[in-house]
């Protein structure tokens with residue numbers, strides 16, 4: 001479904017991503033695992049059109065993404081929730097969720113329907129109700145992240161990219177987001193999940209790609225996942241230290 005081929009990006013002297021090739025299948029949760037600096041965020045930015053690759057291709061159903069900018073990726077059905085909580089602080093929850101639609105379309109929706117729409121999307125996973133008319137800046141960080149997630153879901157994305165989104169969430173919200181991810185995959189969508197946490201990797205992933213120093217080390221399927229082997233692939237020095245220490 002989604003293939004990245006030989007994708008590469010450098011920042012000055014730093015090679016952030018070095019010839020990465022990964023095949024993603026629809027209806028799966030595909031985790032990207034790697035230490036700090038391994039290239040995960042760079043990959044996310046390339047798959048959102050925020051940065052452009054120096055080399056390589058991104059193909060959806062065998063076709064190149066027409067315009068490699070954020071709008072082009074959105075039009076192709078990608079939605080990304082970034083690690084940093086990207087909220088419009090002085091707008092309401094409803095407005096923030098509706099930002100998921102492109103400007104003009106959003107303004108054409110009547111006010112009552114805007115509230116209903118925001119409430120319906122948030123209701124799919126928010127454990128406690130999020131106040132629809134509150135200013136986003138007044139919400140706790142966890143609720144802000146849920147609003148950003150609702151904004152991404154509003155588009156019914158074919159490819160949902162979640163970059164370390166669970167960091168800001170408590171246990172109940174986190175479980176609800178995991179259920180949502182599984183639901184998305186069950187509907188045939190692709191969920192690309194970036195995390196550091198081995199428990200999340202093990203319980204959610206259909207496939208895992210390990211990145212190290214900007215390179216794809218290996219892609220494993222669910223049956224082949226073992227935490228110690230993943231650690232050895234991700235951080236061989238640390239894994240050796242643990243074995244001998």
Ligand SMILES: Nc1ncnc2c1ncn2[C@@H]1O[C@H](COP(=O)(O)OP(=O)(O)OP(=O)(O)O)[C@@H](O)[C@H]1O
Pocket residue numbers: 011014015016017034035036037038039040041042043
């Ligand atoms: N804008 C930038 N300018 C210069 N170097 C960058 C930039 N963005 C990333 N890098 C470098 O590229 C490499 C890969 O970074 P990236 O953020 O993709 O890794 P990561 O796996 O997402 O790490 P983290 O878990 O810390 O977010 C790192 O060495 C990083 O310092």
